Amino acid sequence: MCLVLGTSRFIWRLLQVFRDGITFLGCTQIEMPPLMAIEFLCRAADVLNDYFGALNEDIIKDNFVIVYELLDEMIDNGFPLTTEPSILREIINPPNVVNKALSIVTGSNSNVSDTLSRATASCIPWRTAEPKYSNNEVYVDLVEEMDAIINRDGGLLKCEIYGEVQVNSRISGFPDLTLSFTNPSVLDDVRFHPCVRFRPWESHQILSFVPPDGQFKLMSYRVRKLKSTPIYVKPQLISDGGTCRLSVLVGIRNDPGKTIDSVTVQFQLPPFILSADLTSNHGTVNILAKKTCIWSIGRIPKDKAPSMSGLLVIETGLERLHVCPSFQVGFRIMGVALSGLQIDKLDLKNAPYQFYKGFRALTRAGQFDVRS
Incomplete structure (x- = not known):
């Protein structure tokens, strides 16, 4: 949603995203693509959810200092800077019992690490510099949620699936991966991680990317061509x-x-x-x-x-x-993705070593309502 507020001197543009009862509001004085600002607000909500495990008003109040420090690292002079959770964890310590005890003993409210993040020496902003693993492996999970509304006569009023492709990458160096699906035509409203190159997807529906180190959400999607529930x-x-x-x-x-x-x-x-x-x-x-x-x-x-x-x-x-x-x-x-989406293959370009790859699928109910 975009609102335009005008005065005699300034025109303010406000954009908002609503997540888990929390409204994330962005403000700008200059003309800019609204989808870019909305994408950053969604990214900020994902980072906070990843840091705290959940997101509500009480969590924001209890961890206000960490929220402020995260936003300070994610934005530099009004422009998105560091938005990868794995890199932010190296800069700002996540909340836990040990960190809270240290803050009480030392009297310091800062959670910023004293050591410089390894990502500062990397040429790729979402990946640390030259990570090394003895066992190179990557796991891909298809996690889907089915939303459905069924009326009192048993008729299907709404049925769609929201899905995510979650990747856990532990590969040395700077791997260049390609992921393809057997039936990418079923996907609607796709949303990618910043590491995904858009041109290969636009031309051949292939995900080409250099992954962040660790676990991350590669893409999200919706599937609306569903006529029944399991x-x-x-x-x-x-x-x-x-x-x-x-x-x-x-x-x-x-x-x-x-x-x-x-x-x-x-x-x-x-x-x-x-x-x-x-x-x-x-x-x-x-x-x-x-x-x-x-x-x-x-x-x-x-x-x-x-x-x-x-x-x-x-x-x-x-x-x-x-x-x-x-x-x-x-x-x-x-073990089942109800959307019918299937992974075809996952390749590593110019690999000097062998790596292990695994695939899993999970479907669960989201907002599944049956009216009586």
């Missing part, structure tokens, strides 16, 4: 006087070829429900505070479909439910 959830509510009969059935719709494990179904009981007695033929059912019901199914068996049923007691004076709950479904499938 599992189905069928809730049913039948009102009878002052009670309501609830039954929920969960099963495998399209067999992905791998076991679906860690399946959970969560929903919020309406405030006018006095009590609930729910049981299941597989897994456990727990009703937590604020009437949050969590059905932990675990691995879905192939011989029977898990089901949950029970009786809900409605508040006196009401004969039926006026507000039906929405069910949030979570699942995980190891």
Whole structure:
């Protein structure tokens, strides 16, 4: 989003990115590509999330000094400078118990390292100078999240996948890698790490890059050409006087070829429900505070479909439910990318040595809502 504020002397352009309840705001007086500023704001959010493990208002308040120091290193005179988390960790110490204890003992609030980062001697801004490993290896993970909305009739209102190609590179020197997919045409809205050369992707859909040292996100993407979900959830509510009969059935719709494990179904009981007695033929059912019901199914068996049923007691004076709950479904499938994206090959150009490479895939539920 871009806002333009004008006065008699200056015109300010404000750009913002909203992440995990936090608004990142950028301000500029000169004309500039808005996507460049938005990309930097997204990068800043990724760095903070990588440093602190999560991102919310309390974390920002508790680590305000580190946030200020990180932004000071990431921006130089209004221009992006150092944005790679692995290099920033060499400059600014991540928050931990040892660093907090030292700051209390020494009375210093600075987390900036006294030693100069190895990246200052490197000709590539996102990679340290000449890292050396006895075992050269690189691992590529396809991590995908499925977002879906299913109406009360079982119709699919929305189904898309947000995916990331995560790389863990531990290779000596300055390796030049190329990564290709068997079906890159399924990808939409791709976003690359700064190390990716755009021309090979634009012409041949090949990722050519010199990787940062360690773990990083090579690219992110979306896939919208999806017509079904791997599992189905069928809730049913039948009102009878002052009670309501609830039954929920969960099963495998399209067999992905791998076991679906860690399946959970969560929903919020309406405030006018006095009590609930729910049981299941597989897994456990727990009703937590604020009437949050969590059905932990675990691995879905192939011989029977898990089901949950029970009786809900409605508040006196009401004969039926006026507000039906929405069910949030979570699942995980190891070894499968539901988008159908497959890695073709990973090559190392002009390699003076052999290296080991490995590939994995994981799909999990993102915002998977079933309406009743």
